[in-house]
Amino acid sequence: MSSAHSHPVAASARELIVAHGGRVTRTRIAVIETLQRSAHPLSHDEIGAALDAAGIVHDRVTLYRALEWLVEQGIAQRIAGGERAWRFEIRREDAHRHAHFHCDRCGQIVCLDDVPATPSPALPAGFEFDRAELVLHGACADCGRQGIKEGAR
Amino acid sequence: MSSAHSHPVAASARELIVAHGGRVTRTRIAVIETLQRSAHPLSHDEIGAALDAAGIVHDRVTLYRALEWLVEQGIAQRIAGGERAWRFEIRREDAHRHAHFHCDRCGQIVCLDDVPATPSPALPAGFEFDRAELVLHGACADCGRQGIKEGAR
DNA sequence: CGCTCTAATGCTACAATGTTGCATCAATGC
DNA sequence: GCATTGATGCAACATTGTAGCATTAGAGCG
Ligand SMILES: [Mn+2]
Ligand SMILES: [Mn+2]
Ligand SMILES: [Zn+2]
Ligand SMILES: [Zn+2]
Numbered sequence: 001m002s003s004a005h006s007h008p009v010a011a012s013a014r015e016l017i018v019a020h021g022g023r024v025t026r027t028r029i030a031v032i033e034t035l036q037r038s039a040h041p042l043s044h045d046e047i048g049a050a051l052d053a054a055g056i057v058h059d060r061v062t063l064y065r066a067l068e069w070l071v072e073q074g075i076a077q078r079i080a081g082g083e084r085a086w087r088f089e090i091r092r093e094d095a096h097r098h099a100h101f102h103c104d105r106c107g108q109i110v111c112l113d114d115v116p117a118t119p120s121p122a123l124p125a126g127f128e129f130d131r132a133e134l135v136l137h138g139a140c141a142d143c144g145r146q147g148i149k150e151g152a153r
Numbered sequence: 154m155s156s157a158h159s160h161p162v163a164a165s166a167r168e169l170i171v172a173h174g175g176r177v178t179r180t181r182i183a184v185i186e187t188l189q190r191s192a193h194p195l196s197h198d199e200i201g202a203a204l205d206a207a208g209i210v211h212d213r214v215t216l217y218r219a220l221e222w223l224v225e226q227g228i229a230q231r232i233a234g235g236e237r238a239w240r241f242e243i244r245r246e247d248a249h250r251h252a253h254f255h256c257d258r259c260g261q262i263v264c265l266d267d268v269p270a271t272p273s274p275a276l277p278a279g280f281e282f283d284r285a286e287l288v289l290h291g292a293c294a295d296c297g298r299q300g301i302k303e304g305a306r
Numbered sequence: 307c308g309c310t311c312t313a314a315t316g317c318t319a320c321a322a323t324g325t326t327g328c329a330t331c332a333a334t335g336c
Numbered sequence: 337g338c339a340t341t342g343a344t345g346c347a348a349c350a351t352t353g354t355a356g357c358a359t360t361a362g363a364g365c366g
Contacts, residue, residue: 023333023342044323059345064324066343080233080288084352085323099271101280112276117287123265126294127254133288134271135233141279176313176362197352212316217353219314237323238352308366315360324351331344336337 020073030056031066032075032090041079041087041100041109080133081109097131103140110140173226183209184219185228185243194232194240194253194262233286234262252287258296265289 013032017024034050035042042050044063051058067088070076077091082102087109099115102108117134166185170177187203188195195203197216204211220241223229230244235255240262252268255261271285 025333025343027344060323061325061346062344069343080235082233084237101276104283110277115275122268123254123289123291124263124294126297128292128297129289130257130291131289133235133286133290135286135288136271136276136282136284137286138276138283139281141277144279144281178314178362180315213352214317214354215315222314310365311363313360313362315358317356317358319355321354322352324349326349327347329344329346331342333342334340336339 016075020075022069022073025066026056027051027058027062027066028069030054030058031063031070035076035088035090038089040111041081041089043083043085043087045085047088079109079135081135082137083107099134099136101136101138101140103143104137105139105143108140108142112136169228173228175222175226178219179209180204180211180215180219181222183207183211184216184223188223188229188241188243191242193264194234194242196236196238196240198238200241232262232288234288235290236260250284252289254289254291254293256293256296257290258292261293261295263293 011019013029013036014024016032017028022028030051031047034047034054044067047067048058048060048063051063067076067078067086070088071078074091076088078086078088079100081087081100082104087100089111094113097117099112099117101110101112103110115134115136117132123129164172166182166189167177169185170181175181183204184200187200187207197220200220201211201213201216204216220229220231220239223241224231227244229241231239231241232253234240234253235257240253242264247266250270252265252270254263254265256263268287268289270287276282
């Protein structure tokens with residue numbers, strides 16, 4: 001798999017894991033690759049389904065812990081979205097902290113890569129800024145012109 | 154029971170409820186007044202504790218439904234915050250859509266009344282914008298200079 | 307005031323999403 | 337191969353929120 005001079009579009013899953021001192025396991029590899037392939041942040045449940053589809057046996061808790069580890073290592077990031085479940089996405093250097101759009105009809109989350117998640121607003125004295133999460137709500141292009149309220153879940 | 158004269162800084166709870174065609178119940182009144190008195194958004198749990206402290210007997214589900222109704226009516230609004238529970242606050246006309254700060258150490262949420270929750274960024278074609286939620290993360294003034302990680306809950 | 311209508315409530319169940327503890331397995335280094 | 341220990345799998349539990357349904361009580365009215 002090591003193409004001598006290929007553009008490293010992203011680091012391979014193995015490389016990422018090893019670089020962070022973790023053990024290379026099938027679950028971690030599959031999770032990373034699933035996230036890398038996805039254009040938008042995925043929920044734990046969606047990732048689990050992807051692993052199932054790929055024939056990767058895994059446990060619910062293991063998946064939670066794999067995701068937790070990825071976030072701790074800074075390989076992935078977690079966003080809150082409008083629903084009750086976290087969404088996960090690979091943290092890319094370029095579109096580092098971008099905003100997200102949450103469709104209140106279909107529940108889909110879209111990355112707004114060109115909308116920065118805020119500059120550095122003036123915080124009250126003594127506050128330490130770490131990061132910003134900006135989530136826009138509304139209806140996505142697919143849902144936009146459809147019924148007022150359909151599959152809001 | 155009847156606190157004869159609460160200072161109606163804003164509309165009184167009764168007025169708000171009646172104006173929206175709802176029935177005036179002890180739970181709704183207490184919830185509204187609790188929210189009005191709070192400087193920051195409160196979780197369902199915190200509101201429940203406030204009702205308990207005030208001797209207002211209530212049911213978990215009733216409280217959920219009271220809050221749901223307040224949001225539907227536009228009396229209150231719900232924000233996502235960094236944790237897994239919704240936060241609720243009275244919707245004031247002045248500080249309509251302001252950003253919030255979530256302290257990742259103590260979990261507190263602070264209203265940033267003067268930080269608007271985004272103007273109207275350019276969305277992809279076909280997307281309908283409804284509202285924006287901007288949550289800044291970091292450490293609040295109280296937690297700022299303390300241990301690296303204490304009550305991260 | 308007493309009556310009526312039905313919005314709200316209070317249960318009880320249940321669902322969805324995470325977390326904790328602990329025994330077992332297996333990735334890595336030697 | 338073997339040992340070490342990080343990672344997994346499983347069961348149990350916690351938190352947060354919903355759904356159904358019988359009962360209560362707010363509001364309008366005579
Ligand atoms: Mn994104
Ligand atoms: Mn606020
Ligand atoms: Zn949509
Ligand atoms: Zn704090």
